Amino acid sequence: MHHSRIALLSLASIALLTACRPQNEGTSTDKVSSATVPGSGPAATPKSEGKTQYFPLQSYRVGPYAAGGTGFFGGFIDYMQLVNTRDSGVNGVKLTWSECETEYVVERGVECYERLKGGLDGAPAAAMNPLSVGIAYALIDRATTDKIPLITINHGRTDSTDGRVFPYIFPLVLNPYSEASAIVNYIGQREGGTDHLHGKKIVVLYHGSPYGKETIPIIDLLAKNLGFVATQIEVPHPGSEQQSQWLQIRQIKPDWVILRGWGIMNPVALKSAAKIGFPADHVIGNVWSNSEEDVTPAGAAGTGYVSVTTHPSGRDFDVIKDIEKFVVAPGKGNLQDPKRFGSVYYNLGVVNGILNVEAVRVAQRKYGKRPLTGEEVRWGFEHIDVDDARLKELGALGLMQPIKLSCTDHEGGGAVRFQQWDGKQWKVVSDWVRSDRALLRPIIEESSLKYAKEKGLTPRDCEAEARL
């Protein structure tokens, strides 16, 4: 009897498998959208054979982190939409994309990656942007094997900055160590110089996830170097309950609290800070605690709160104005709530779009004006050199910092500005604050070389590659 049950079970599962099989052969029943035919059904998806570049989007629009997901992917999609409508694509190569919902959950992200990596209707995948450290970690091996760049803008695994060991991983603009270092430098500035940090008490309240934990060792090192006392306290995912953590903070009586939050954890932290009477302007939020969605729910408790940003919010940039004119006004905008246009997450999505598209453009210079493989786009990323002049052309002057990537440096930026919430909007309150990249580089290399040894990898010889 049991034989028979096993038989039936397998038959049933195979039936289910065949049911979902056709989707994986490029007939595309994924959530397709393409700028050329906005809002149309998949039947109207343009035949893209040979003329489009595909961006697989592992997005998340439901679950506790939906605010980040919808804003970021909204900005990203709108920018690609803009490139298609205003410029007719990148040198004539149109962009196309499709979404797969991950809910910020690792195994769903892996499933989506496998589903989308093969391209769409013959359009090759340019790069992956999962916007989740957990998913990114799970994809490091896969993306490297499949030769698809894995972009983790403003987050990711810090030692992947070393492109010699991680050829396909790009923690663009700001890796977690640079971020932590810049925040400490800023606190130093506020105290009247980093030498004044000696003996100060700093609490780091971090999200209980690989993303949150990433900076523990570097904070400890900075504390040792600069002589401040660091206490790092974890808030379990999703972070809607923080009473005991703030009780502990009240006992410690720190001078500063660094908030390394994400999603719902941020407004709850601000409210809890207010409850114990901790001043909001001594809470410094990191780059994932810096959006309108993080402070608005906290109400008055958020006023005065300071956070890092790599890109100001607002609509006063040429590229954002162009998106308004070419994409949003004709009703093709991706955001459901038009008020979020120009918000922090949205603008980060736009910055991410600019860098992804720029990589394609740079790579086209070498490989020709055609859809490129992931390997070719990787070359493009490594040769991104966006200076102020180029930023002006892109309409992003003031929106992002100049950035230059290379084979050894997959980060490129490393500077942040600080902004303060005035109750209605973010006001930039500092100039660019640099991280201590010279201090960080040896630590990053030590870690990446350790990884290479564990995995049995030989680091690339960047100089030899440059000569080719």
Add this chain to the structure above:
Amino acid sequence: MSTDVSAWSQSEDVKMTRKTALSIAATVLVAALALALPRLVTDYVLSAILVPFLALALAAIGQNLVTGYAGQLSVGSAAFMSVGAFAAYDLHLHVPSIPLLVSFAFGGFIAAVTGALFGLPSLRIRGFYLVASTLAAQFFIEWLFTKVGWFSGNSASGVIMAPPLVVAGLDFSSPGGHYWLSLLVVVPLAILGRNLVQGRVGRAWMAVRDMEIAAAIVGVPTRRAKLLAFAIGSFYCGVAGALWAFAYLGTVEPHGFDLDRSFQILFIAILGGLGSVVGPFLGAAFVVLFPIALDNVAGGALGSVVDPGLLENVEKIIFGSLVILFLVKQPAGLARLAAIAWTRLCRVALRE
């Protein structure tokens, strides 16, 4: 009179033989399909659907041994999975030359010890009280792996990476390799589990489940049976955790094995059918494959018209409704449904 009996038994014999032949044919067919699958389906199906399906089915078998056969309610399966994954990883980290399957077995063994330890309260308490104490395992183990960096090789983010997937000199790192490796681990363990529940141990478990006092009176060593159920069930979960971490994701963090995962495994066991070794496979097929299939189909039909977030929520509603419908229509689970279907099939096939 006597001729009647012999005639009856003769025809019954023929029927049994035919039925056995039918079973064997079906088994051969399934085995052939399992072996041919890597040629039939894409890498996506292999590495993103079949591997997690096999790993979760194995974990649900473990859950089923504890809950379905021995009748002990437990919600700590994901914790035991994480013990298996981390133990296998740590063994590999400190003894790099160890064969992969040995480290999997070691992971299972440590999980078994942990399981027996957290099964101790079952000697005194039962039902919902036992649920509460296994819940403690869930929270304690997750906390332990998060808090003590040693378990994750002191990696900054608490994420552990997979050792090279090599067994006896064969490289299993391709998508097909992941599938073969999972099959290589899951099928023998499933067969072993089936034999186990049909033997003395299984009968002791079922006796404890059906009426513990009666079992004790007729001489079943109930305490031993219960602890053994926790140990063996956790062994299965531990091996499944190692598979999940290394053959599927390639990396894992403690929070990957949170309470949600424990519930997922419990639901797989319940939906598939408690007290069945085949049930977990059916349950896992439903829980793993169905949402993905639904997402593919819905995305294709409505993806560019409807907001993706809304679509995702609708899919969740459909899945939830189906779960309720299934449990109302067939509380004994998919395994019973399949058994009924099989009986009907036999009846049709054996009709003269």
